[in-house]
Amino acid sequence: MQTIQFVDLHTQYQKIKPEVDAAIEKVINDSAFIGGKYVNEFEIALKTYLGADHVIPCGNGTDALQLALMALDLKHGDEVIVPGFCFVAPAEAVALLNLTPVFADVDFDTFNISAETIASLITEKTKAIIVVHLFGQPANMKDIIGLAKKHDLKIIEDVAQALGARVNVNGTCLQAGLAGDIGCTSFFPSKNLACFGDGGAVFSNDDELAKKVRMMANHGQQKKYTHELIGVNSRLDGIQAAILTVKLKQLGIYLLTRRRVAAFYNERLDKINWLQIPLETEYEAHSYNQYTIILDPSIHRAHLVAYLKEKGIPTMVYYPGTLPEQQAYQVFSKESLRNSKELSKRVLSLPMHTELEPDQQQFICNALINYKL
Numbered sequence: 092m093q094t095i096q097f098v099d100l101h102t103q104y105q106k107i108k109p110e111v112d113a114a115i116e117k118v119i120n121d122s123a124f125i126g127g128k129y130v131n132e133f134e135i136a137l138k139t140y141l142g143a144d145h146v147i148p149c150g151n152g153t154d155a156l157q158l159a160l161m162a163l164d165l166k167h168g169d170e171v172i173v174p175g176f177c178f179v180a181p182a183e184a185v186a187l188l189n190l191t192p193v194f195a196d197v198d199f200d201t202f203n204i205s206a207e208t209i210a211s212l213i214t215e216k217t218k219a220i221i222v223v224h225l226f227g228q229p230a231n232m233k234d235i236i237g238l239a240k241k242h243d244l245k246i247i248e249d250v251a252q253a254l255g256a257r258v259n260v261n262g263t264c265l266q267a268g269l270a271g272d273i274g275c276t277s278f279f280p281s282k283n284l285a286c287f288g289d290g291g292a293v294f295s296n297d298d299e300l301a302k303k304v305r306m307m308a309n310h311g312q313q314k315k316y317t318h319e320l321i322g323v324n325s326r327l328d329g330i331q332a333a334i335l336t337v338k339l340k341q342l343g344i345y346l347l348t349r350r351r352v353a354a355f356y357n358e359r360l361d362k363i364n365w366l367q368i369p370l371e372t373e374y375e376a377h378s379y380n381q382y383t384i385i386l387d388p389s390i391h392r393a394h395l396v397a398y399l400k401e402k403g404i405p406t407m408v409y410y411p412g413t414l415p416e417q418q419a420y421q422v423f424s425k426e427s428l429r430n431s432k433e434l435s436k437r438v439l440s441l442p443m444h445t446e447l448e449p450d451q452q453q454f455i456c457n458a459l460i461n462y463k464l
């Protein structure tokens with residue numbers, strides 16, 4: 092039986108092991124565990140890669156979202172629009188700060204919120220939108236920026252799943268995360284750029300917002316023991332930063348590989364009439380953190396998952412429910428989001444990583460092609 096992994100971190104590490112191990116050893120030898128040289132080096136490297144004016148490394152992607160929101164100076168009860176079909180972190184950060192998450196439906200074909208799904212939710216209390224570029228596919232930022240400008244709303248982009256993806260905004264190609272006001276990312280081990288533990292970053296071209304985020308992440312201080320704001324402690328540690336500096340050099344290749352893996356799937360799976368392959372639009376370059384298909388309603392997803400599992404093919408369901416349906420979030424909305432709900436029943440993510448071999452992919456595709464309805 093094939094041994095196919097959903098994500099293969101071990102093989103990826105083996106290919107850069109000497110460099111990663113040397114980088115870790117240096118941090119240990121220098122005892123530069125918190126802040127210092129290696130975190131600064133990574134910050135500069137990521138700034139250069141993104142072409143961002145400011146990068147603020149932090150503890151994880153959820154912290155990044157919280158820090159971005161804290162920097163916006165919102166007040167209790169202000170509303171922030173978040174996707175209803177998504178990982179919980181954006182809604183969670185909003186709710187934790189005593190703000191009100193307002194759940195927007197997503198487009199069925201892109202999994203993302205759009206100007207159309209957001210527009211009717213805007214009220215006098217709306218102050219910001221968190222756009223999540225789900226599965227690595229950027230949302231239509233041109234239209235969302237247009238809407239946000241009209242209503243004077245701030246845009247936080249969550250690129251935890253989409254670092255390195257690009258968006259086209261009025262003919263300009265931008266890094267996902269730099270089209271809005273603040274970008275937030277995660278370096279969780281399965282992400283496009285990933286460390287060996289927890290890590291995250293906030294980035295922005297807005298000097299004031301970036302200054303505030305940096306203070307917020309460091310107990311509200313610019314100068315040691317001078318606390319101008321009530322902040323938190325959220326740090327990327329030296330070992331993770333050193334690993335990320337090594338891996339950032341590979342990010343271009345990793346992204347190309349993800350796109351190649353996706354193209355292989357697309358070519359073969361497009362012929363199957365009971366599933367829909369991921370859409371690529373003219374306004375974005377997908378970074379394929381996940382390869383997520385949509386099953387026809389006639390397909391019993393649990394049966395298909397069991398059939399694939401029997402053949403040694405792991406799959407994941409991101410996400411099996413919508414956020415407003417979750418117990419903790421029902422207090423904010425009872426509204427049913429049609430597309431979100433439908434997607435939560437019909438999505439299936441296939442193995443997608445930088446080490447997937449063509450013969451393994453062919454095996455996965457054959458298994459799907461031969462699936463008896």
Ligand SMILES: Cc1ncc(COP(=O)(O)O)c(C=O)c1O
Pocket residue numbers: 151152153154178180181223249251252276277278279289290291
């Ligand atoms: C879209 C999205 N936002 C935020 C996060 C949170 O990142 P972290 O796990 O680093 O806190 C994740 C993590 O999976 C995510 O997928």
